[in-house]
Amino acid sequence: MTTETPARTPAAAGKERRYDAIVVGGGHNGLVNGAYLAKSGLRTLILERRHLVGGAAITEELHPGFWFTTFSYALSLLRPDIIHELELTKHGFMPLLMPTTFAPKEDGDYLLLTQDRGENLKEIARHSAHDADAYEAFEHDVSQVLQAIKPLLDQVPPDIFSDDPEELVALASAGQRFRRMDKQVLHNAVRLLTGSAADFLDDYFESEILKGYLASSSIIGTKVGPYSQGSGLVLLYHFIGEHDGVFGAWAFHKKGNGGFTQVLARAAQGFGAEIRLESPVERVLTRDGRATGVALADGSEYHADVVVSALDPRRTFLELVDPRELPADLVDSIERFRFQGTSAKVNFALDGAPRFPALGDRTDQYRGFTNIGPSMEYLERAYDDAKYGWYSKRPYLDCALQSTIDPDMAPPGKHVMSCFVQYSPYHLRESDWDTEKPNLGDTVQRTLEGFFPGFGDLVLHREVVTPLDIERTVGLSEGNIFAGEFLAPQMFFFRPAPGWSQYRTPIEGYYQCGSGTHPGGCVMGAPGKLAAGQVLKDVTARTTKAR
């Protein structure tokens, strides 16, 4: 954003290059982490490689007057405690309601859900009378699961490999929680955590458009199809977020997710953290197995007893430090850690809102997500292409005309349209992304043209972001938007590696706080916060010991 939070210039900061804590990476988790550390009184420096903070949560004016959420584009999983503890509303936190969900069908019909429950049931009944109350039952059953497992998002995973009594107590209390759960709720939780979204949805619904819309949440950011085992977990993650207390509701932050990370930056600075832009960290400095600071690409050094990496596990363990300093089993685990980014973005500047023939000149259906995934079969076939190393011929698209919610995103009457695209595997079998980039853009545009005749005539500007672009620009390995796949073996006490899920690393004073740690990706902030808690625990213990 041009309203970038100004970084203090090196001259202004003086020659002093010693801090209590240095955070590597100014993405949302780095900012959250730095803000908590600063709030606790640590002299904190946040180093960002690019000219703006936010990582993958940025908003840029890529076409005059049109502001694009280049990568990440909506908010839901952000933990409520972070909003309050970092006093974000003081700094301009403003999650705007997205009041509709629009799911066009290939035959010209559609499913349009609004904020009116009664209207929604009628709308679902238009496709299947059976599914109307099944939808209510589904929401109730899933909400019970979400309510039961939600506390896991806000706690450090217990270390199941440790004999430490504190860990055993934590483990026992987690076990207790499961024991107290209703049998049916626990069973549903296990089905979702381990099974396929398709199996779960088939138990409730018969309408293809409804199942297609719901199953879309089971594939986002992950190399699974709705029929794959494991897609249930992805579904659960996309429902467990909340907006103003409503599970599964998403919001559009004022001026996009870049607007949100600017709020975080202001909060961090408000607590005293210093942010330096265009400061790529080359490596973490260590001595005798202890972190002592960081060296930038230009050779300059900053020193601190605490260094926190907000980068993904591959960069945290294999690039910022010398893997030879780490235990072999950890290095093996990280090398096996699955990234395999499979998502892309195509962002459009439009001369006007697209026209959906069945709705005539209406445009209010675009005030939320427009879901191009009309059936589970459509989604699965899109996945089939990816299985064999190619991008989908008819991709799944999660679109948002954000200017219909926030008029500051585009000039009056014009629109920006963010399209999340899947599947676009990082590893292409017979070509490369530099070659295929324009073709991916054409594929997406052609798909949209099928649903919105005349779409192409509206396009003023098009920005294609491939997984390779995500990796190159943001630094997320293989362009994985979650900094590592959401697969059961990579979650909770296995994220990012067995024995290293508590934000510490084998190098004393070196911590991890990116989305590659528990509870994972999306603009959640929980890894940043939980890691800060661990840092502060250790700092306090050290200070007490020193006394």
Next chain:
Amino acid sequence: MIRTTPFHERTSALNETGLWEHWSGHLTAVRYQASEKFEYFAVRNSAGIFDTSPLFKYRIHGPDAERFLGGVLARDPRAAKPGQAQYTLWCDDRGFVVEDGVLLRHAHDDFVLTAAEPNLAWFGDRIGRLRVRVDEITDEYGVLAFQGPRSGQILATLAPRTAELGYFDLTPETIAGCPVTVSRTGYTGDLGYEIWSRRDDALTIWDCLQQVSEGQGVIPFGMTALYMLRIEAGLLLLDVDFASSRYAWTDEQRVTPHELGLGWMLKGIEDPDRPFIGRRAILRELADKSSRWRLTGLLIEWQDYDRHYNDAGLIPPKDHVPVQEELFVYDDAGAQVGFATSSMYSPMLQRHIALARVRPELAKPGTELRLEIAVNHRYEYVRARTARTPLYNPERKTA
């Protein structure tokens, strides 16, 4: 037969819900589309249009108009110069609040006063021998509130003189050949304006405003969104946050300006040259320190709120629809020390908030109290802290 406002031809076409409520004998939209919260955000993020025509309006004019108003209003009308407006209230002779309203001073001897309820007899009966007339002009005007951060820049394209208006200023203007008054006033706590047009010009004004707002996220908003906005803004509502002394049955129901947190209006009350109704009683209240209450904002502690619901096995509801009924306020010892009159979940503040009256000594911002809420059919006592109103107060409102 229920009446409609001068804008009804437009508002009825736009109201997709068919939901209306009755406001002073007129149909007024509860909300225009499925989500009142979307309308609320339009006001906080772009601009919204609200048809405020049913509000009672009185023209008070004549050579003694200022003197008359100086005697019946608690706030000194002399402080408003021609071209200025002021939020004001009037009291009975015991110093209890009758009502509040906005006074617009068009000229030295020409004022308009708004009121929520009929007050023609109240004012008319107090003219005595002064050379002043009080005329009811409620039906002569169509009034639109145009509120939100974009309202100023959009309105300036229609009515350039409005760009110069300071907070609570007003100016005559012409929109599409129609004479209007534009005041920088409103009931949302945001940057905003009210456009006062002749009844017959109302549709023209609506159409012009719609046209210049096109493509900028401007939508009409209904009563529910208005209530959300006014609670965040700490703006009071008659028969919700206070009762008119005229129709109260007991003094417990009555309230003084100080008790409503409106003591700031009484600047210059010591000055004996303005003997307004209620002055002596208010001076006695101040001298005796006999105020029973003080109005305050309440910020409900979100973790404690969530805990009560989670412990009961429920998902903590975060409902933005205002509850305009009493909830009781207690101290830690369990003694009732006040009552909340309006409460809601504020999307802008991301927590539950309330307007409440508490014992004066507890009104200091940051005082910890407990609010009684019903959870799972039981009363629970959730922690809350007093806070100065407005609870939401963007700089642009007065900038």
